[in-house]
Amino acid sequence: MNAPQTSGADLATAPEAWLRENPKLSNRQIFRHALARLAEQDPRPVLLEADLGGGGDPFEARHKARYFNLGICEATMLDMACGLAHVGHVVFAHTFAPFGAMRACEQVRLAMAYPRANVKLVCDYGGVSGAFFGPTHHAIEDLAILRAMPGMMVFSPADGLETLLATRAMLDHAGPVYMRLGRNRVSRLDAPRDGFMLGRALCFREGSDVGLIAHGEVGVCVATEAAQRLEAQGVSARVVNMHTLKPLDEAAVLETAERTRLLVTVEEHTILGGLGGAVCETVCAHGLGRRVLRVGIQDRYDPLAGSHESLLRGHGLDGAAVAERVLASLSTRKN
Amino acid sequence: MRAKIQNQELLRTPRTMIRSTIAAIADARLESPSEDGLDSLRAQTRRIRWLTVRLAATASGCHLGGSLSLAEILTALLGRVMRINPREPDWEGRDHLILSKGHAAAGLYAALSAFGFFDSEELVQRYNAEGSIFTGHVNARVPGVDFSTGSLGHGLGLGTGLALGYRLKGLTNRVYVICGDGEMGEGSNWEALQVASHHRLSNLTVIIDRNGGQNDGPTEDILSQSALNERLLTFGFETLEVDGHDLRALCAALEAPGGTTPRAIIARTQKGAGVPMFKGKGPHYAVFSPEQLKRALASMGEVP
Numbered sequence: 001m002n003a004p005q006t007s008g009a010d011l012a013t014a015p016e017a018w019l020r021e022n023p024k025l026s027n028r029q030i031f032r033h034a035l036a037r038l039a040e041q042d043p044r045p046v047l048l049e050a051d052l053g054g055g056g057d058p059f060e061a062r063h064k065a066r067y068f069n070l071g072i073c074e075a076t077m078l079d080m081a082c083g084l085a086h087v088g089h090v091v092f093a094h095t096f097a098p099f100g101a102m103r104a105c106e107q108v109r110l111a112m113a114y115p116r117a118n119v120k121l122v123c124d125y126g127g128v129s130g131a132f133f134g135p136t137h138h139a140i141e142d143l144a145i146l147r148a149m150p151g152m153m154v155f156s157p158a159d160g161l162e163t164l165l166a167t168r169a170m171l172d173h174a175g176p177v178y179m180r181l182g183r184n185r186v187s188r189l190d191a192p193r194d195g196f197m198l199g200r201a202l203c204f205r206e207g208s209d210v211g212l213i214a215h216g217e218v219g220v221c222v223a224t225e226a227a228q229r230l231e232a233q234g235v236s237a238r239v240v241n242m243h244t245l246k247p248l249d250e251a252a253v254l255e256t257a258e259r260t261r262l263l264v265t266v267e268e269h270t271i272l273g274g275l276g277g278a279v280c281e282t283v284c285a286h287g288l289g290r291r292v293l294r295v296g297i298q299d300r301y302d303p304l305a306g307s308h309e310s311l312l313r314g315h316g317l318d319g320a321a322v323a324e325r326v327l328a329s330l331s332t333r334k335n
Numbered sequence: 336m337r338a339k340i341q342n343q344e345l346l347r348t349p350r351t352m353i354r355s356t357i358a359a360i361a362d363a364r365l366e367s368p369s370e371d372g373l374d375s376l377r378a379q380t381r382r383i384r385w386l387t388v389r390l391a392a393t394a395s396g397c398h399l400g401g402s403l404s405l406a407e408i409l410t411a412l413l414g415r416v417m418r419i420n421p422r423e424p425d426w427e428g429r430d431h432l433i434l435s436k437g438h439a440a441a442g443l444y445a446a447l448s449a450f451g452f453f454d455s456e457e458l459v460q461r462y463n464a465e466g467s468i469f470t471g472h473v474n475a476r477v478p479g480v481d482f483s484t485g486s487l488g489h490g491l492g493l494g495t496g497l498a499l500g501y502r503l504k505g506l507t508n509r510v511y512v513i514c515g516d517g518e519m520g521e522g523s524n525w526e527a528l529q530v531a532s533h534h535r536l537s538n539l540t541v542i543i544d545r546n547g548g549q550n551d552g553p554t555e556d557i558l559s560q561s562a563l564n565e566r567l568l569t570f571g572f573e574t575l576e577v578d579g580h581d582l583r584a585l586c587a588a589l590e591a592p593g594g595t596t597p598r599a600i601i602a603r604t605q606k607g608a609g610v611p612m613f614k615g616k617g618p619h620y621a622v623f624s625p626e627q628l629k630r631a632l633a634s635m636g637e638v639p
Contacts, residue, residue, distance in 0.1 A: 046503065066503070071533070073526035076492040080530070083496020086481060087504065107523075110486055111493065115475060 011037045015164045019188060027163045027217060028124040028181045034167035035092060036062050042171060044090040048081055050074045052095050074104040081119040082111035090118050090171060096130070097123035097139030097180055101146055112176040113149040120170045122179045126156065127218060127268030128297065128315075129183035131308040135301045139180075143215075144273025146178045147246045153177040154246040155198060156216035159187040162243055165196040173198060180216065182268070184308050187217045189224070191241070199244045201252035207231075207238035210326050211256035211263050215242050215275040218268040218317060222295070225319025226266070230326060237326075245275055253282045257290050262330060264293040266322060268312070271296040293329055295322050373582050379449050380410045380582065381637075384609040386445035386455055388623070388631050395463045395471065396622030400606030401515060402442030403617055404546040404579070405434075408602055409446035411585040412511055412542075421451035424478040430508055431481055431497055435490020435524075436515035436544065437473035444469055444477060452479040488521025490514060491541065495531045498539040498597075511589075513542045517549030520558045525570070531597045532571030539597040540589065541572070544579065546604040550619055564601055572599040579604035610635055 009017035011033060019025075025033070036058035039045045047059045049069045060067040070077050074095050081091040093100070100123040101108065112119045123139070130137030147154050155170075155177060157163040163181070170177050177198075191204045201213075204220070205227055214223035220241050227237035238260050240252055257263055263283065267275040276294030283290050298315045312318060316325065383406045391399045413419065417430040434443045444462065448455040461467040468476040472485025482493050494512035501508045514524060531539050543563065547554050554560055567574045573594055577584040579602025588600045607617010612634035623631065632638070 046500075068499070068534075070530050073530060075488075075523040076495065076526035076530055079489050079492025079523070079527070080496030080499065082482070083493045083498070084500040084503075086493075086497060087500040087506075087508075089500055089503065106486060107489065107492070110483070110489060114483065 011164065012041075012168075015161060019160045019164070023188075024186060025160065026182070026184065026186050027157055027160055028183065030160045030163045031122060031167055031179070031181060033058050034164045035059050038168060038171060039063050039066065042090075044088070045171065046084055046089045046091050048077050048084075048091060048093040050077045050095045050099070052099075074099045075107045078104045078107035078119075078121070079111045081121075082115060082117045085117040085119050090120070092120045092122055094122045094124075096125040096137060097142050098125065098137060099123075101139060101142035101178070105145060108146065108178075109149055113152045116151050116175050118174055118176070120177045120179060122181065124181040125183050126180040126216065127182065128302060128311040129185075129218075129268070129308050131184075131311055132305050134305070135303060138302065140270045140297045140301075141273070142178075142180065143245055143267070143269045143275070144277065147273065147278065151176060152246060153198065153244065154180070155244050156180040156219075158214075158217050158220035158241050158243055159189045161189070161193055162196070165193060166198065166243070169196070169198045182217050185217055185221075187221060189220065199247050199249060201249035202241045202243070203238065203252070204241050205237065205239040207236040208259060209236045209261055209330065211238045211240065211260035212266055212322075213240045213242050213253065213256060213263065213275065213279055214266040215245055216268055218312060219266040219275070222312075222317055222319055222322055223264075223266040226322035226326065229319055229323035233323070233327060235327065235330065242275060245278060248278050248282065250282050250286075253279055254286060254288070257283065257288050262293065262326065263290055264295060264322070264326060266295045266317070268317060269296050270299055272299060291329075293325060295325065371583055373586075376410050376414045376582055379414055380406045380609075381635075382449045383410060383442065383445045384635065385632070385637050386448065386459065387441050388610060388628065388635070389459050390441040390445065390462050391621045391631075392623040392625065392628035393459070393462050394622075396620060397441035397462070397471065398438040398619060399441070399621040400548060400613075400617035400619050401436060401544065401546060402439040402445070403607050403609055404544055404604035405439055405442040405513065406446070406609060407580050407582050407585055408513060408542055408544060408604075409442060411582055411589055413446055413450045415586050416589045417509070417511065419450075419479070421479070424452055428508065431494070431510045432479075433482055433484065433490040433494045433497075433510070433512045434473050435484055435494075435512055436487065436518050437483070437485030437490075438471075439515075439544075440469075440471060440473045440485070443473060443480070447477065447479040453477075487515070487518045488523040491524050491527035491531070494539055494541075495527045495536060498531065498536040499534060501538060502536065507538065510539045511542065512539070513544060515549070516543055516545045516547065516560045516563065517554045517557070519543065519560050519563065528567070528570045528572065535595050536597045537593050537595050541567075541597065541599045542589075543599065543601045544604055545601050546606045548606045548619060567599040567601070572597050574599045574601065576601045576603065578602075580608055
């Protein structure tokens, strides 16, 4: 794991400056540094790992008594998280997304969601970011599964700053949260995040023709690039960072539908049941009569080796492909 | 069993002190004048069985066999061994009981009511009734219950987390988890046993209700647990095998000085124990007619 600068900006008080000083950290590394730093002022956090902590974890280095690498036993890790939370610890449990959300699915349901335990399940390898490792290490259904659990907050940061802000916000939020991270990217968005709140979408770009509603670092990055390409074609695109999938900021969906002529969801997750599903539900429930174009994993697994970027391209998850689909849709649109 | 005593002073002094406080407020736990001091506990066990059998006579019945096999285990824990306060179920100094075999909710509810957590008659009236907290699998809303259980293979993980959580806080609260022998088929139990053993959670005790039966028949026919004791030993637990209907043996096993490892007690029991009508082969689930209730109570020597 890349070591952060030891001198210079403080992560907790000057997150943006700290990120500038640590330009090579991915979101999953940033989460670890953020939790380690925040735990200095807060005795509550406990970090559980199931043999996927990697070497040199900053939380382990600084708070060894509160760090437990339990070995390869995701199910027990999640049940234990609930037991620990029951006596007042704020438990962060980390593993890869397919194992946290699916192998330990029932433990997440019964130990976290049902008792509303103060447990934060933080998973990386979201979507197909586990690329070459194959479908065993891809998580394309996790958002749909966890979103279906009552009381569960589901969140994916769009970049490093959001990862920092969310780690702090999760500590303050009493209840179960699933935070999904990627693996490879070092994403930094220009958009300021003043007033960041879990559950409150952020409009990154105003536009009047198409509303791109995006989730997660790949979703927001692809949507932003698509918006730039569309602008070059004379199409005005609004980009909304729907970082919290649940509870969904329905007002942001309604506002985007009001201001634009076409809704597009962009996410690194199957188009069934995740952001695409959630936005479609909102559009139908409020009788908006709006067509929704769902960009995401196209309801299939990727059994062959490939880079993260090539797998995304195969599902049309890149700026150029999204811009093309939007243009085609706008030209054939009836409403 | 390892006889090494670690932190025994720390563990027992407050427990004894607190128990005397609780005994003063909970009539159900008064010491008996009998020779072995267990007569009042035996009476409570009978009361738990009587209540459990009555729950089988409610509209949707209960998991009767595995509830009756537990009666002495629950009595020993709630009536003698555990630090609890029925008048303040969430008292922070309490020990925890997790009934991982949550289908035996009727037995647990009966025991909790017998030891004063709530009214027994209310339980009989409300068990499985519309809108009642007394659901057919253990419900965390019931006073004295911390976790909803019944999906098998979760109790040990929950208990392991609790035990670790208390140790992390430097507290001596103890955790007791009751699993069924059939339930040991769930792989998650063996995950949790490994973790508890690796972290030497000596504040955790696992009691296995070895009644030899599961939903579809005898455990040994379906998935053998014949080497349970050896397996638990190999997994790093100190183990004890006792007659699970012998209150004195159960109390001794539960109260034996602890070592530095978690403890497993294999309690040999019978499904439907205490109801002679079953001849040691109590049903997994039962919905009693008024006539069957009468016969069961009569065979127990109770007045219907």
